[in-house]
Amino acid sequence: MRPETKRFLSPLKTLALFLVMAAGILAGLPPHALAADKATEAALEQYPTALFQGKTQEEIRKELPVSAAYRDETSPVAEDVEVVVDGKSTTASIVRYLTDIEILQYRGDVLWTCIAAFLVFLMQAGFAMLEAGFTRAKNAVNIMMKNICDFCIGTIAFLxxxxxxxxxxxxxxxxxxxxxxxTQWGFPFWLFQCVFAATTATIVSGGVAERTKFTGYLAYSVVICAFIYPVFGNWAWGSLLDSSGWLEGLLGVGFYDFAGSTVVHSIGGWLALAGAIVIGPRIGKFDAKGNPRAIPGHNLPFAVIGGFLLWLGWFGFNPGSTTTFDGNLARIAVMTNIAGAAGGLGAMGTIWLIFKKPDVGMTVNGFLAGMVAICTAVDVVSVGGALIIGLVAGILVVYSVIYIEKIFKIDDPVGCISVHGVCGAWGTLAFAFFGVEKFSTTVLFAQLIGIGVGFVWAFGTGMILFLAIKYTIGLRASETEEVEGLDITEHGNEAYAGFPVDSHI
Incomplete structure (x- = not known):
C-alpha cells in the first residue's frame, strides 16, 4: 500500500474508534472493554496495513490453524503486542500475516529440516555397511536386505x-x-520423524545378526516402527506437534532428550538386548565352558566406511533436531563432532590398554558411542561437557562390550547394545551434570526415571515381541541355514559371486 493511502486511512480509523467508543458508552460497556479496543487499535497501527490484507481481525482469526504446528507460510499468526494506552502499558492480542522476512525464515526451516532428514536417511547406508563389515561374508546379502526392508517397512508402518x-x-x-x-510444514516434519523411526529398527538388526529368519525380521520391524518406538516417543516428544507426553512434565522439570539418546538409541539398544537373549548366540560363539570366541568380521574397511557415513548422518540427526534454520545448528554440529572424536580416542586408548593393540572395530564403536551419548544435551552442553561426555562413552563402550559378552554370555555381533543402549543411557544421565547451569537432584531424578521407563518399556515389549515371533512364525534360522549362510539359504544370492566363501567366514 502506498504511504499517501495509509495517511488517508488513519483519520478513518480514528473516526471508527471514536464511533466504537461512543457506541460502547451508549450501550453501557465497561471501561476496560473500551481500553481493550484502544489497545488493539494501537497495536494494529504498528504494522503496515498490507499485513492484514484488508480483512478485519475477526475474519483473519477464522483462518488460524487448529494448531501452530499445522500452519504454512500463508497462515496468519496470533501475536501479543505491548502498547501504551492512556499512559499505561498493556498487552493487545492481534492476528496478522507473515512478513516477507518471516516467510523466508519459514522456507529456510522447511529446507533445513528436509536436508537434515536426507542426511539421517544416509545413516541407513552407514548401518548397512557397518553391520555387513562386522559380520561374515556368507551373510552380507542378508544384512543388506534387512537394512533395505527396515526403511521400506518403517516408512509404511510409521505412515x-x-x-x-x-x-x-x-x-x-x-x-x-x-x-x-x-500444510507445507507437515511434510518435512513427518519425513524427519520417519527416518528417526527407521533408525530405531535398524539398530536392532545388529544385535540379532547372522541367525535370524528373514520373515521373523520383517515382523518385528513392523511392530517397532508402528507401536513400540512411537509410544515412548509420544511420552517424551509428543508436544513437538499436537500431542503431549507425560514424561515431558515429569517432576515439574520434564525428562529432557533433545535428539534421542534414549528415545531413539537406548530404545533400539534395549530392543536389541531382548532380541539377542531370545534368539541366543551364534553357533560356535561360546565354547563348552562358556568362554566367548572371536568371530571376526569379513570386511573391516567396509565397517569403517559405514562408521564414517554414520558420522556424516549425525550432522543431520542432531542439528536437524532444531527443525529451525538458524545459527544454533552449527554449534550443535560442533558439539556432535567433539563428542564423536573424544569417543573414538577414548575407546582406542582403552582397548589398547587392555589388549595391547589399538583395535579398529572398537575405535569405530567408540566414536559412534560418543555421538550417541551427546544427543540428549547437544543443544545446551559446553565444549568441555561435550568432550567429557564423548570420552566417557568411548571408555564405557569397551567395558560394556566385554562385560555383556563374558559375564552375561550375550552375543551381540556389532556391539549395538553397548553403543546405543548403554551409552545412550549415559548420555541421557549426563544432561543432569553438563546440560544445566546448576545441578539439581530433581533434574537428575527426572533423567533417571526417563532412562528407567525407556528400559522397562523397550526391553519388556521387546521380550514379548520376540517370544511371540519365536513361537509362531519362527525367529531363528535352522542350524543348517546358519552354517551355510543366510545369503544362499534365505535369498539365493551371493555377496561375492565367483569367490569361494568358507562357511566359517
Missing part, C-alpha cells in the same frame, strides 16, 4: 499407525498424514 500414535492430539487424526498433509 499408517506410528505417526498418529506419536504426535496426534486428542481431537486430531494423523493416519496417512491427516491434517499435516494440508
Amino acid at each position: 499408517v499407525v506410528g505417526f498418529h500414535i506419536m504426535f496426534a492430539g486428542p481431537d486430531e487424526s494423523l493416519i496417512f498424514l491427516g491434517s499435516t498433509a494440508a
